[in-house]
Amino acid sequence: MNNSYFIRTFGCQMNDHDSETMAGLLENMGYCEADKPEGADVIIINTCSVRENAHNSFFGVLGQYKKLKEKNKALVIGVAGCMMQQDILVKQVKTKYPFVDFIFGTYNIHELPDLVQESKLLKKTNVRVLPERESIQEGLPVKRKYPFRALVDITYGCNNFCSYCIVPYTRGREVSRGPEDILSEVRNAVKSGTKEVMLLGQNVNSYEYGFSKLLGNLSQVEGLKRIRFMTSHPKDMTEDLIKAFSKYHNLSKHLHLPLQSGSDNVLSRMNRGYTKGKYLQLIKDIRREVPDIGIRTDIITGFPGESEEDFQETLNFVEEVQFDSAFTFIYSKREGTPAAACEDQVEESVKHERFQRLVKVVNESALSKNLSYIGKVEEVIIEGVSRKSNEYLEGRTDSFKLVNFKGPMEALGETVLVKITEANTFSLKGTLDL
Ligand code: 5AD
Numbered sequence: 044m045n046n047s048y049f050i051r052t053f054g055c056q057m058n059d060h061d062s063e064t065m066a067g068l069l070e071n072m073g074y075c076e077a078d079k080p081e082g083a084d085v086i087i088i089n090t091c092s093v094r095e096n097a098h099n100s101f102f103g104v105l106g107q108y109k110k111l112k113e114k115n116k117a118l119v120i121g122v123a124g125c126m127m128q129q130d131i132l133v134k135q136v137k138t139k140y141p142f143v144d145f146i147f148g149t150y151n152i153h154e155l156p157d158l159v160q161e162s163k164l165l166k167k168t169n170v171r172v173l174p175e176r177e178s179i180q181e182g183l184p185v186k187r188k189y190p191f192r193a194l195v196d197i198t199y200g201c202n203n204f205c206s207y208c209i210v211p212y213t214r215g216r217e218v219s220r221g222p223e224d225i226l227s228e229v230r231n232a233v234k235s236g237t238k239e240v241m242l243l244g245q246n247v248n249s250y251e252y253g254f255s256k257l258l259g260n261l262s263q264v265e266g267l268k269r270i271r272f273m274t275s276h277p278k279d280m281t282e283d284l285i286k287a288f289s290k291y292h293n294l295s296k297h298l299h300l301p302l303q304s305g306s307d308n309v310l311s312r313m314n315r316g317y318t319k320g321k322y323l324q325l326i327k328d329i330r331r332e333v334p335d336i337g338i339r340t341d342i343i344t345g346f347p348g349e350s351e352e353d354f355q356e357t358l359n360f361v362e363e364v365q366f367d368s369a370f371t372f373i374y375s376k377r378e379g380t381p382a383a384a385c386e387d388q389v390e391e392s393v394k395h396e397r398f399q400r401l402v403k404v405v406n407e408s409a410l411s412k413n414l415s416y417i418g419k420v421e422e423v424i425i426e427g428v429s430r431k432s433n434e435y436l437e438g439r440t441d442s443f444k445l446v447n448f449k450g451p452m453e454a455l456g457e458t459v460l461v462k463i464t465e466a467n468t469f470s471l472k473g474t475l476d477l
């Protein structure tokens with residue numbers, strides 16, 4: 044049997060995609076994917092530093108893998124990702140977890156094959172962490188997790204420095220991939236079965252060569268059914284982009300537009316670069332142009348100095364906008380960011396209590412949005428067997444709603460019409476409309 048690898052990924056879709064590249068590199072070396080860490084020959088942990096819970100889970104997982112290494116001395120363990128861009132954490136892993144064979148940063152992914160080879164010869168933890176990106180590595184192999192959905196990077200890094208966020212420090216300054224490189228990756232993916240691309244960047248709207256133009260070029264790729272993108276920054280949304288939704292037939296009617304807070308005072312201290320008035324105007328403009336668009340957001344509760352009044356403003360704003368869904372987060376102090384140094388940190392219990400109240404309001408609007416789908420016939424791309432029940436398939440509407448329905452198992456990646464019959468907070472249910 045071939046040697047096998049297992050990759051444990053924390054964090055966002057950028058990390059998911061980096062893991063797909065790591066998988067591609069390992070497969071090129073002759074490794075095949077294991078479905079669990081036990082018994083694998085190489086284990087990579089791709090870390091995330093955006094909030095403390097991912098940080099803590101990483102150390103928990105590392106403890107588990109230590110036991111595997113004790114049983115199997117030949118096991119190779121590597122640690123990658125955003126946490127490893129922080130010197131203090133590299134030191135911590137080296138000293139407290141010396142069984143780790145190698146550490147590599149977010150700009151060193153292409154070096155994975157060398158690191159695996161060298162681990163067989165070296166006795167101590169091998170560290171390859173560049174402090175900043177030297178160049179964009181094109182042409183690396185990718186093993187896609189979902190053959191019908193390709194994650195495609197368009198920018199790397201972030202220049203926005205929101206005051207709570209660690210990303211600009213772990214992913215560096217923003218750089219854009221050339222449009223030709225993106226187009227050829229997408230064309231190749233479509234040739235091998237991709238129906239949908241998800242364009243990735245911390246702020247896709249600031250894509251150097253023109254984001255709307257890129258969408259226009261991608262929309263012409265034959266066989267490409269859907270184009271999605273994330274994340275958009277409200278301060279950089281252009282009219283061009285709003286118009287693009289009705290202009291390009293295969294641009295999905297779905298937008299991820301992080302709000303973060305509904306209080307101008309908090310938004311300003313977060314360094315977000317917009318007011319709630321500007322955000323609301325954007326939502327109105329977008330819905331006027333594309334009435335059935337699905338809008339998703341991110342919101343943080345308990346940012347330093349957030350008062351009960353500030354939080355109330357967020358609640359009222361969320362009720363007013365009626366998002367289709369929202370990722371809600373409890374503010375997490377990230378050392379090295381300006382907000383971590385603020386003296387007016389909100390008490391844990393208050394942050395949690397606000398979080399619960401926010402989730403309730405968010406869920407109410409998600410349910411009411413979903414209920415409005417009942418009776419509609421939606422185009423759904425089949426993604427697989429439902430995670431909840433193997434009697435059902437699951438897929439997504441163009442507006443990114445999860446739909447469960449009964450249908451033929453062999454049709455993965457295909458587009459079908461589904462009549463929506465039931466709605467819950469997080470998903471829809473329907474029947475094939477034949
Ligand atoms: N604490 C809580 N949430 C955070 N996010 C980023 N940094 C933090 C933090 N320190 C959230 C933001 C962002 C999403 C990806 O993660 O809402 O949009």
Ligand code: SF4
Nearest residue numbers: 201203204205208210
């Ligand atoms: Fe972080 Fe703000 Fe950049 Fe998003 S835009 S990655 S929240 S700094």
